[in-house]
Amino acid sequence: MGKRATGWRLESFRAMAVERLRRCMHIGRLCEELGVSPSTLRKWRKQKESRHEQEPAGAERPGETLDEQNRRLKQALAEKVLEVDFLQGALQQIEARRRQNTASGARASTPRSGE
Numbered sequence: 837m838g839k840r841a842t843g844w845r846l847e848s849f850r851a852m853a854v855e856r857l858r859r860c861m862h863i864g865r866l867c868e869e870l871g872v873s874p875s876t877l878r879k880w881r882k883q884k885e886s887r888h889e890q891e892p893a894g895a896e897r898p899g900e901t902l903d904e905q906n907r908r909l910k911q912a913l914a915e916k917v918l919e920v921d922f923l924q925g926a927l928q929q930i931e932a933r934r935r936q937n938t939a940s941g942a943r944a945s946t947p948r949s950g951e
Contacts, residue, residue, distance in 0.1 A: 845915075848915040848918070848919075850880045850883075850884070851884070851915070852915075852919050852922075853866075853870050853872065853877060853880060854877070854880050854881045854884045856870075857877055857881055858881075863877065869926075
């Protein structure tokens with residue numbers, strides 16, 4: 837298994853992993869990329885689902901001041917920015933591998949959309 841990307845807080849990493857699992861076609865590859873076992877990923881998904889059922893539906897939390905809400909939203913934005921950076925880096929690696937394989941005459945490991 838690979839190493840988990842550094843700089844991630846555990847909760848934000850788990851949230852990102854569960855979100856990617858929701859959209860994932862191949863859990864084994866995702867687990868290898870993230871450096872976690874499939875059972876761990878399923879456990880995180882189950883925990884998130886149980887917490888989601890307990891949370892109120894509204895974006896605002898009762899008794900939360902504007903400063904607290906602002907701080908919480910800035911943190912959420914920062915986590916999303918980290919996720920985007922992570923995914924852009926992964927995409928660049930895939931594109932670099934594709935260019936290497938194309939230059940050597942080998943078939944690309946992942947086909948381009950529409951081909």
